[in-house]
Amino acid sequence: MSAEPRSYETFSFSGVALDPIHVGTGGTRLGRVDNTIVRDPVTRIPKIPGSSIAGVMRAYTAMAKEKYPNCAGLGQPERDGAGGHCGSADCPVCTVFGFAKGIGSSGGFAGLAAFSDMHVLLFPVASQLGPQWITCPMALRQTGIAKPSELGDLPEQQVLYRKTDGAEALPSLNLGWLFLQVKTDWQPLEEIAQKIEELGIPGYITSRLGVVSDKLFTHIVNSNLEVRTSVAIDPATGAAKKRALFTYEALPRGTVLFWEVTCRNPKHFKINGGNKVEAVGSPGGVRDVVTKAHPYLEHLGIGGMGSRGMGRLRVLETTKPDDADKSGKEDK
Amino acid sequence: MNMTWTALRWVWRLEAPLFVGIPPAGALNRCRPYVPARTLWGAVTAEISRSSNGDSFPDYRKRGEEIREQCRFTYLFPAEKRGDKVLAWRPLFRKKGLQWCCNGGEEYLSDRDFRRRLMGSRPGTAIAPESYSASEGTLRETECINPWWRDSNCQEETSAVLLLGYVFLRKNGFRSQLDNIDTLFVGGDTRYGHGRISRVGGHKEAGDVSVFGKPIHRDRENPGIQSDIIWGHALEGDWQKKQMIQGEQELLGGWNQGSPWRGKLTWAPGTFLTESAVWSIEKDGYWKHQDKNRRERK
Ligand SMILES: [Zn+2]
Numbered sequence: 001m002s003a004e005p006r007s008y009e010t011f012s013f014s015g016v017a018l019d020p021i022h023v024g025t026g027g028t029r030l031g032r033v034d035n036t037i038v039r040d041p042v043t044r045i046p047k048i049p050g051s052s053i054a055g056v057m058r059a060y061t062a063m064a065k066e067k068y069p070n071c072a073g074l075g076q077p078e079r080d081g082a083g084g085h086c087g088s089a090d091c092p093v094c095t096v097f098g099f100a101k102g103i104g105s106s107g108g109f110a111g112l113a114a115f116s117d118m119h120v121l122l123f124p125v126a127s128q129l130g131p132q133w134i135t136c137p138m139a140l141r142q143t144g145i146a147k148p149s150e151l152g153d154l155p156e157q158q159v160l161y162r163k164t165d166g167a168e169a170l171p172s173l174n175l176g177w178l179f180l181q182v183k184t185d186w187q188p189l190e191e192i193a194q195k196i197e198e199l200g201i202p203g204y205i206t207s208r209l210g211v212v213s214d215k216l217f218t219h220i221v222n223s224n225l226e227v228r229t230s231v232a233i234d235p236a237t238g239a240a241k242k243r244a245l246f247t248y249e250a251l252p253r254g255t256v257l258f259w260e261v262t263c264r265n266p267k268h269f270k271i272n273g274g275n276k277v278e279a280v281g282s283p284g285g286v287r288d289v290v291t292k293a294h295p296y297l298e299h300l301g302i303g304g305m306g307s308r309g310m311g312r313l314r315v316l317e318t319t320k321p322d323d324a325d326k327s328g329k330e331d332k
Numbered sequence: 333m334n335m336t337w338t339a340l341r342w343v344w345r346l347e348a349p350l351f352v353g354i355p356p357a358g359a360l361n362r363c364r365p366y367v368p369a370r371t372l373w374g375a376v377t378a379e380i381s382r383s384s385n386g387d388s389f390p391d392y393r394k395r396g397e398e399i400r401e402q403c404r405f406t407y408l409f410p411a412e413k414r415g416d417k418v419l420a421w422r423p424l425f426r427k428k429g430l431q432w433c434c435n436g437g438e439e440y441l442s443d444r445d446f447r448r449r450l451m452g453s454r455p456g457t458a459i460a461p462e463s464y465s466a467s468e469g470t471l472r473e474t475e476c477i478n479p480w481w482r483d484s485n486c487q488e489e490t491s492a493v494l495l496l497g498y499v500f501l502r503k504n505g506f507r508s509q510l511d512n513i514d515t516l517f518v519g520g521d522t523r524y525g526h527g528r529i530s531r532v533g534g535h536k537e538a539g540d541v542s543v544f545g546k547p548i549h550r551d552r553e554n555p556g557i558q559s560d561i562i563w564g565h566a567l568e569g570d571w572q573k574k575q576m577i578q579g580e581q582e583l584l585g586g587w588n589q590g591s592p593w594r595g596k597l598t599w600a601p602g603t604f605l606t607e608s609a610v611w612s613i614e615k616d617g618y619w620k621h622q623d624k625n626r627r628e629r630k
Contacts, residue, residue: 006383007378007379007382007383008382038454040452040478040480041452041478041482042452042478042479042480042481042482043480049454049524050348050523050524050525050526051454051521051524054523054524097523098523110522110523111523113523114517114522114523114524114525114528115523115524115525116348116525116528117348117349117525142479260525262517262525262528264382265382265387267387267388267389268381268382268385268389268390269389270389276389
């Protein structure tokens with residue numbers, strides 16, 4: 001380990017979907033929502049792009065910090081010059097999330113926080129024992145819970161691996177329409193389950209953990225997404241538009257998502273042609289600003305369609321010691 | 333042996349999609365399928381300046397100048413692990429156009445097929461604060477390198493996209509700082525989590541013959557690679573009058589600390605020559621033709 005200080009800190013977060021979450025690009029005005037679903041192009045598993053998260057988190061942090069709506073959104077001022085990002089050194093929203101352009105002629109700022117994509121870590125599927133939360137080696141590798149080099153593939157591809165403790169000695173389990181043999185002899189599972197618990201994921205989920213192969217996981221996720229049909233409302237008449245029926249997919253309630261926020265050291269940046277960042281003083285401070293958005297995620301949701309009862313996400317409190325006892329945490 | 337330059341081979345793994353833009357930007361932002369030396373220099377400068385500076389504001393310009401002088405980077409090319417080998421895909425212009433070549437020329441893919449295996453694109457919009465919905469007119473698509481290779485037959489294991497390249501160090505300077513870097517942020521849109529790469533294993537010292545399988549010259553003012561294929565952006569010169577060239581020209585440009593940066597007219601990576609030559613890697617990352625008969629002056 002190097003003794004030199006790092007120029008950034010990366011914080012892990014996970015959250016449970018309280019509603020179905022539409023995996024789109026954040027827009028409801030695009031009309032054909034079914035065209036804007038975001039999937040990992042290789043694994044085919046839905047995900048929420050970091051750019052969408054950054055936009056939503058920015059809007060909610062601006063609300064929490066009473067900087068809404070000017071410091072939220074794109075930041076372009078009105079034609080008369082009013083509004084837009086304030087871009088000041090003491091604005092927690094503009095320093096943490098960046099701003100479009102500076103005061104006067106100086107350039108914008110990329111911001112101190114970087115958001116990874118939200119990945120599906122645990123996916124709920126109905127079984128004869130109630131819901132089971134399923135994951136796979138690839139999902140675990142992508143979330144950094146296991147280092148890629150340490151986590152090999154599963155011994156058998158058509159098997160569901162569960163923990164030994166508490167798991168009923170069933171020879172097989174149905175996941176939706178899929179019947180799988182159950183085994184308990186995959187060694188890394190104990191440690192993985194512990195790391196998942198450290199993320200703050202509730203016991204009712206961790207006690208129903210199952211691991212399948214990457215290929216099976218893709219299959220299970222894609223055949224158990226919620227598919228809903230909706231209708232576009234014409235704002236002029238308040239009635240349904242003709243031929244405006246559309247379908248869209250959503251991650252089901254109970255899906256556990258994982259993401260990381262990389263927080264840079266504010267001391268290494270100057271904005272607006274030479275001003276120090278005053279709003280935050282450390283990577284931990286950047287994280288604290290971002291977490292101000294979390295209660296809003298739980299109430300207003302992510303991914304658009306908030307008005308249709310979709311998208312609410314509860315961010316979990318990690319129990320990892322390096323993240324604990326940070327000041328400014330949100331109380332639940 | 334008292335060589336001026338040490339050559340290190342380094343391998344990185346993509347932890348997130350990677351975006352290195354090709355101008356112009358617009359509704360579709362195109363991405364380069366490799367990481368240019370200049371981009372890498374910027375990322376390394378940012379990281380070394382910050383991590384060696386505690387809580388004070390780093391002198392990026394000064395540190396960047398030192399790194400330009402002491403370190404020379406080859407481009408990083410996409411690579412994959414096969415057994416215990418890491419094989420890089422590199423561009424080569426052939427009669428059919430741009431091809432990508434791997435495994436010592438055993439395997440070829442057309443540019444189109446290669447990009448299909450490597451790249452994805454993601455839609456993006458800006459969120460309008462008054463409605464929390466997408467702002468009109470902001471839909472754009474950004475091409476990027478995926479963290480995972482897409483296999484054409486979908487049957488094999490998906491394998492991680494690695495990046496392979498070399499760095500030359502003058503008198504082994506900056507060695508400990510480079511050894512300390514385990515994660516870098518390269519390219520654009522890093523605030524959306526793009527461009528995070530982590531080093532795989534330690535740096536390996538490359539011998540005299542092993543920079544992408546080509547002989548190198550480590551005793552000159554600038555490090556040299558002897559090659560009939562250009563794997564960087566090469567400056568124009570008299571050399572191009574004397575031989576057949578298969579390749580493409582590109583005018584480089586971009587941004588430098590907030591102001592436009594005007595690059596030069598170059599030959600693009602993959603350009604193929606009838607005669608092998610020694611190419612130096614210059615301070616600004618360009619490849620420069622060295623006249624065979626005249627030793628470079630110190
Ligand atoms: Zn502001």
